[in-house]
Amino acid sequence: KNEVEQSPQNLTAQEGEFITINCSYSVGISALHWLQQHPGGGIVSLFMLSSGKKKHGRLIATINIQEKHSSLHITASHPRDSAVYICAVVSLKTSYDKVIFGPGTSLSVIP
Amino acid sequence: ETGVTQTPRHLVMGMTNKKSLKCEQHLGHNAMYWYKQSAKKPLELMFVYNFKEQTENNSVPSRFSPECPNSSHLFLHLHTLQPEDSALYLCASSQGGAVGTDTQYFGPGTRLTVL
Numbered sequence: 001k002n003e004v005e006q007s008p009q010n011l012t013a014q015e016g017e018f019i020t021i022n023c024s025y026s027v028g029i030s031a032l033h034w035l036q037q038h039p040g041g042g043i044v045s046l047f048m049l050s051s052g053k054k055k056h057g058r059l060i061a062t063i064n065i066q067e068k069h070s071s072l073h074i075t076a077s078h079p080r081d082s083a084v085y086i087c088a089v090v091s092l093k094t095s096y097d098k099v100i101f102g103p104g105t106s107l108s109v110i111p
Numbered sequence: 112e113t114g115v116t117q118t119p120r121h122l123v124m125g126m127t128n129k130k131s132l133k134c135e136q137h138l139g140h141n142a143m144y145w146y147k148q149s150a151k152k153p154l155e156l157m158f159v160y161n162f163k164e165q166t167e168n169n170s171v172p173s174r175f176s177p178e179c180p181n182s183s184h185l186f187l188h189l190h191t192l193q194p195e196d197s198a199l200y201l202c203a204s205s206q207g208g209a210v211g212t213d214t215q216y217f218g219p220g221t222r223l224t225v226l
Contacts (some may be wrong), residue, residue, distance in 0.1 A: 004153075030211070030212070031211055031212060032189040034213070039221060040219070041148075041199050041222070042217065042220070043201060043203075043217035044215070044217070045214045045215055045216065047212055055150075063121050086153075086154065090210070090211030098210060098211065099210055099211045100153075101153040101154040101155070103152075103153050104153070105152060
């Protein structure tokens, strides 16, 4: 079982729909990141969370430390939101593999 | 130029070649990172330089050799690679400090193909 899992793996939505992407993890963490990767490879950091909720434009990220779960919500989705969304956790390990990435969720928003 | 740049954007090399990937950041950051993204696999952190000191090494094979001559430049020297090393190699930078505790800014990546 991977230490960081995301669901769904793939998601297709109609423009305007409300979208939720989930991330669950099995290790103790100090922070969690949401990243967006566009076709071609470029990655943009969306949020860094250690508790509660953050909002930026149409994007909202929440985290529940006790349940080891985070969600990324996109309101009023748009085709330009089509990308792979990656969850990454900063574990409490002191070894080299403390940053653990999820497998990503591929989102396609259709006009 | 602004942000994080990487060159080359695409590289095809044979298993006996030696090549280098270059990353440059214009953000005044103190930490720089190399990541590997293989097809169908999650991102993997390869190397971290914090204030020019390598602080973490992910037990990456020695055929990958990082170099950080100053806080703005990062290189990844490649030699005797294997076809399974074909991947997207991403550079990132951040203000610095404990890994993962601040926002990282990514370059566009170098798509490497090893024949």
